[in-house]
Amino acid sequence: MRKVTMKKANMIKFRINDKQVEARQGWTVLETAKEYNIDIPTLCHHPAVTASGSCRLCMVELKEGDWSKLVASCIYPVKEGINIYTETPRVHNVRRWIFEMLLASCPASEEVRQMAEKYGVISTRFSVHDPNQSCLVCGLCQRVCEEVVGLSAIAVMDRGVHKKVGAPFLRPTDICVACGSCVTICPTDAMAKIFDTVRGKPELPLSQLA
Ligand code: SF4
CATH class of the missing domain: 3.30.70 (Alpha-Beta Plaits)
Known part of the structure; x- marks a missing residue:
């Protein structure tokens, strides 16, 4: 019983989409979101390897008082009391930009096309260098x-x-x-x-x- 209390005391409490969540020391925002089945899109993330934050699709909005900023949730460490929002207009806007860039850099990827469509992105304003390319160089x-x-x-x-x-x-x-x-x-x-x-x-x- 004491052990459980100790563990609880060490948990970091913050909010995702106005819901209180708890994370272990060292977790990222993305890891916590996954624990609570909160969907954040990613392409370059896999739990077996070090997070790189390279695709930027996992951007979320961090709000504190009157200001806010976008952070890559796969590499952003959780902190006590922060407020994270995963589906704001600002978040959707940046994801749409990223999908447009991905449609230009890896236009042959069916996976990218399907994910982009969910955000209403079906074409790109950026130049396509290689129409057969499906690598997004996520590493x-x-x-x-x-x-x-x-x-x-x-x-x-x-x-x-x-x-x-x-x-x-x-x-x-x-x-x-x-x-x-x-x-x-x-x-x-x-x-x-x-x-x-x-x-x-x-x-x-x-x-x-x-
Ligand atoms: S490059 Fe070769 S050794 Fe490395 S992961 Fe791929 S198959 Fe395995």
Whole structure:
């Protein structure tokens, strides 16, 4: 009983959408929201790897008194007494902008298209550089390879619109053990498309890998 009281005392209390929630020390706003089944869209987040905040879809509004700011919920640590709102006009506006940018950077992704549609975004005002691209360069593949598999068979290269993922120096690497973790964690079909360019000459087709 005492243990339970101690645990409760260590919990951080704050509000999401005017509802009181409790979080453990070190949790982020997104982790707390998931605990309470509050939906926040993400593409670059997976609990198995370090959060990067790269896709920015998980932006939420933090209000304190008369001011507010947008924060990326997957990397924002919870604090006692803060007020978080996940569905305000400001939040929806920024998500629509991000979806427009994603529709331009990875227009071939069915997953992105379907998520964007839910926010009423069906086209983009940004330039499309590659209509066949479905990679949003979220880096999940690189992080799972490094942090979970313990290898560095995938690199994130270049900057801005030229940023891309692939084998280091874009040469198939024999470091890759073809575990398929990168393909599984990829939020689109992008890693499956370039998998053979990372692992080199395949001994087994992708469909037969565990
Ligand atoms: S399949 Fe290769 S590149 Fe992908 S996570 Fe496994 S070791 Fe890394």
